[in-house]
Amino acid sequence: MASTSPAGSERNAVAAARGGADRRGYVRAMFADIAPRYDFLNHLLSFNIDRGWRKKAIAALDVSRAPAGTYLDLCAGTLDVAVQLARQPGFRGSVIGADFVEAMLRGGLHKISGRPVHAIVADALALPLPDRSVDGAVVGFGVRNLADLGAGLREVARVLKPGGRFVVLEFTTPPSAVVRLAYGAYSQHILPRIGGLISGNPSAYRYLPESVAQFPDAPALAERLKRSGFVDVSWTLLTLGTVAVHQATKLPSPS
Numbered sequence: 621m622a623s624t625s626p627a628g629s630e631r632n633a634v635a636a637a638r639g640g641a642d643r644r645g646y647v648r649a650m651f652a653d654i655a656p657r658y659d660f661l662n663h664l665l666s667f668n669i670d671r672g673w674r675k676k677a678i679a680a681l682d683v684s685r686a687p688a689g690t691y692l693d694l695c696a697g698t699l700d701v702a703v704q705l706a707r708q709p710g711f712r713g714s715v716i717g718a719d720f721v722e723a724m725l726r727g728g729l730h731k732i733s734g735r736p737v738h739a740i741v742a743d744a745l746a747l748p749l750p751d752r753s754v755d756g757a758v759v760g761f762g763v764r765n766l767a768d769l770g771a772g773l774r775e776v777a778r779v780l781k782p783g784g785r786f787v788v789l790e791f792t793t794p795p796s797a798v799v800r801l802a803y804g805a806y807s808q809h810i811l812p813r814i815g816g817l818i819s820g821n822p823s824a825y826r827y828l829p830e831s832v833a834q835f836p837d838a839p840a841l842a843e844r845l846k847r848s849g850f851v852d853v854s855w856t857l858l859t860l861g862t863v864a865v866h867q868a869t870k871l872p873s874p875s
Contacts, residue, residue, distance in 0.1 A: 629823035637830035644767040648721055650827060651697075654819045655723040659698055661815055673863055674760055676856070677789035678705050680867045681758050685785070688712040689755030694744050694776065695719055695762020699728030699737060701789075705758065706735045716754070718742040719762075744772045749779045756780070760789040764835040773848035782873040786850060787865065788841065791832040794861035803862055807832065838864040 636646035654661070662670050678701065683691065687710050693702035696717035706715050714736040719725050725739045732739070742748050744759075744766055757776050766772040776786055794800050807829035815825030836844060841864070842853045850868035857864055 630826050633823040633827035634830050637827050637834050639834070646827070647765045647767075650821065650824045651721040652723040653821050654824050655698070655721070655727045657819045658724065658727065659700070661818055664818070665811055665815060669859060673789055673858060673865075674701055674704055676858060677701065677758055677760060677787050677865050678708065680856075680865050681705070681756050681785055681787045683708050683711050683713070683756065686713070686755040690753065691715045692747075692749070692754045692757040692776075692779065693717045694757055694759040694772075695765065696739065697721075697724045697728065697760075697762070699725065699731050699739060701758055701760045702737045702739075703728075703731045703735060706737050713755070714738065716740060716749070718744065718747060720744065745775055747775055747779055751778055752781045754779050754781065754784065756785045756787075758787040758789070761791065763788055764790055764831050769836075769844060770848060773845060773850075777849035777870055780870040782870055784870045786845075786868045786870065788845075788868075789863070789865050790835070790841070791862060792835070792841070792857070792864040793833070793837045795857075796861060799860045799862070803860075838866070841866060842868075 632646060636643045683705065690713055691705060693705065693715055696702050696719045699717045702715045702717035717725065717737055717739045720741060720743045722741045725741060729739065745768060757780055763769060763772060780786060794803055811829060812822060812825040816822030838855045838857065842855055845853045845866060845868045849871050851871050853866065853868040855864050855866040
């Protein structure tokens, strides 16, 4: 970062959240720094509701459609989604957990033991996977951090087989003005203080709520998915509309 002062760090966080030129570098460094406390803070700051959000996303992916298939967990972080996916009843396939922050993946390797989960260090905008090679894909709280959202969605479409399902679990702007007010107060004032104190990186927890505020709301994200080669796009709002689960299908091949 250009400045190590608290004010400079906060300016970098806000600039990155708004799509600054060094967004990719900021995000990589930030997640590498908070990786050791990432899981603990996720559960603490969401009041442990994040576990249920992930279950909803995995249920929407519906691995019973291809139980022996290959699945992609994009922006996999500490591999919570990948491991939960591999635990699904009747699952006989494999899961690729891809993230461009090696420290995050290393923080989750202990969860993999004995499960068909393979962690790879890879950029979501340039996945080292062949075209049409995965049966389904899911991303949990990662797409809003991409340097180029459209390019990331198109890359998922590239590696998905025709008819494959893509699920996006992400924070969103609540439709209710009352909820927006309360959620804004929590995310702008309480979350940065607690997250910064425990993680030791105050700017990271300034970036996170700012990145949510800058991200497309649920209807706008649905439109972005449609423009990126997906059909049958729908979404469900969770927890008073603060979180959305989008599901979409890669355009099937012409018959």
